[in-house]
Amino acid sequence: MKRIIIAIAATGLLAGCSGGKTDADGDGEVSMKEAATKAEAAGLKPEPGQYKATITMTGIDIPGLPPEMKGHGAGLTTTTEYCLTQEEVDKGFEDMMKRGQNGECAYESFTLDGGKMDAVMVCKSGQGDARMTMSGNVTPTSSDFTATMALDTPDAKGGSMSFAAKHERVGDCPAK
Structure with a gap:
């Protein structure tokens, strides 16, 4: 779950690029490298600085959950701050997009055009798979986007969770 949240954050960092679908090799999957290449080709990158990320769980539906647990966690908000350094921006989008994923995620589709993002990301791990649809603005x-994740894990097979995510630059990175 933590890796998937990091993947949501990484997707939020793809701010400001434009273009259509990015499946350059035609294999039906948009790799992190393909999405990063498309973003870099647009010549636009996120600005370095201190960012605040707020992720709010908006819904949860896990089959077999006891009735008293239905909706448990909906409304839970996690807020973190992180520094995006100039060095990280200079390394390019691929490194940012892979952060925290251990190569477990790839996009089925990824479109970012005129500040509007639509994407489907699939993450596979030893604990099961998750397929996340995302839509929003950058x-x-x-x-600022929403995401719905369909789960295929032993504990949550057929379950889903939905999130609202907001990332915003709040200033310069703190001095070291």
């Missing part, structure tokens, strides 16, 4: 200093 700029070089912010993103």
